[in-house]
Amino acid sequence: MEIPLNEWNMYKNFEEMASDILEMANEFMPDKLIFLSALTDSEQIILKVRDNNTNIQVWEGMRMDLLDTACNRIDFDRNAPLIFEDVRKENHLNGVQRILLDANINSYIGVPIILHNGEAFGTLCAVEASAAAFSTKSIQMFQRIAKMFSFYLDLERRAYRDSLTGLYNREFLSKHFHDFSASGGALFFLDLDGFKKVNDLYGHDKGDEVLKETARKLEEYMKRYSGFATRLGGDEFILNFVGLFDSEDLHNLAENLLVHLSSTDTQLADFRLSVSIGIASYLPGDSKPLNTLLKNADHALYRAKTQGKDTFRFY
Structure with missing residues (x-):
């Protein structure tokens, strides 16, 4: 929901x-x-x-x-x-x-x-x-x-929407994250693997198509859960899942998300786009600033990138 x-x-x-x-x-x-x-x-x-x-x-x-x-x-x-x-x-x-x-x-x-x-x-x-x-x-x-x-x-x-994808933007996340985080949750920090090659090989117009298709899939996925999707910029996205999740819940969320995104129709010959995910959870009443949670999720994302990509890691 x-x-x-x-x-x-x-x-x-x-x-x-x-x-x-x-x-x-x-x-x-x-x-x-x-x-x-x-x-x-x-x-x-x-x-x-x-x-x-x-x-x-x-x-x-x-x-x-x-x-x-x-x-x-x-x-x-x-x-x-x-x-x-x-x-x-x-x-x-x-x-x-x-x-x-x-x-x-x-x-x-x-x-x-x-x-x-x-x-x-x-x-x-x-x-x-x-x-x-x-x-x-x-x-x-x-x-x-x-x-x-x-x-x-x-x-x-x-003021709150990304002009390319229609997702919420960094401004929205910064101003209103804590309005929806009182009951705890998890930040998923997503980065597309090899996206630079899309722009280099196919041009920025095709790169924009990939970003819009990714955003559409993320919004589609988030309709099943409490939370919202944000585009930070470039090929970086944040999903904020709201609610209490144990490690098994988050593991299943991440695995299902990877499967969901793997069906993205990039229409790029001989090129498979994948995503890496870093996950940082927070408890109800957690006083950590948003920037700290984002840094934690980014650290986990870096580990996912260095350990094979097309995967996820927890902070």
Whole structure:
């Protein structure tokens, strides 16, 4: 299970910006409850609500199974709004219809909030207790407001995300490592074996492809566990596994990770890319600075490099 990082909580002026966005939306959707939400793989999280005394059962911090939401039916690929002017007549909604009506929602508009990289962040929605028509102008303005909010999110994400791979960057790790380490865990320090040869033989564009593919595989692997992946720079990556692990757990994590990464499709003729890993664990309440833990993991990585590569060692 992965940690819900709630990255938006780390953004500067998020609360103020979200409130301003809802106030702007309210100019075109008066007398409705308007909200911003974020979507995960399994949930919809209500981030901010602007309620005009609607008696609708939606509130800030509310979390819903994504499959039980109207927002899950929005076409993010087409960046198209979803509109129900009378939920009672939308029989194709099946169980979601009853959920909406039980929340006192009988009209709905939801527009997608999509980041510059194409990733779906969430939705901007307006709901009302009675059936209602939505004018073309109000729908278009709602879409523009959602797009404006996506610009703000993109600017904030750039402070914490690596521009090439999309993983968290060194800045994020430095500022927020201890926010997620109270329950103990382990740092895996990864370095690609022979990566310099990729750039030398195939060029930096191909090297960038390898880094992006590696990052994708790391994110895929981390979805199974609590923690997050970071690119330190170059071909160095950090995985922070959160929780209590014994030596056998960490051994299995590392072995499975090596197998997972060995399937990376580098599309490089006669070249097999591998990775070396250094592991440093930490206990709950461990007061060691992050730099110390990184140095410990780096020492273990050096031993893995000198003892054959494509392997792992513990500090």
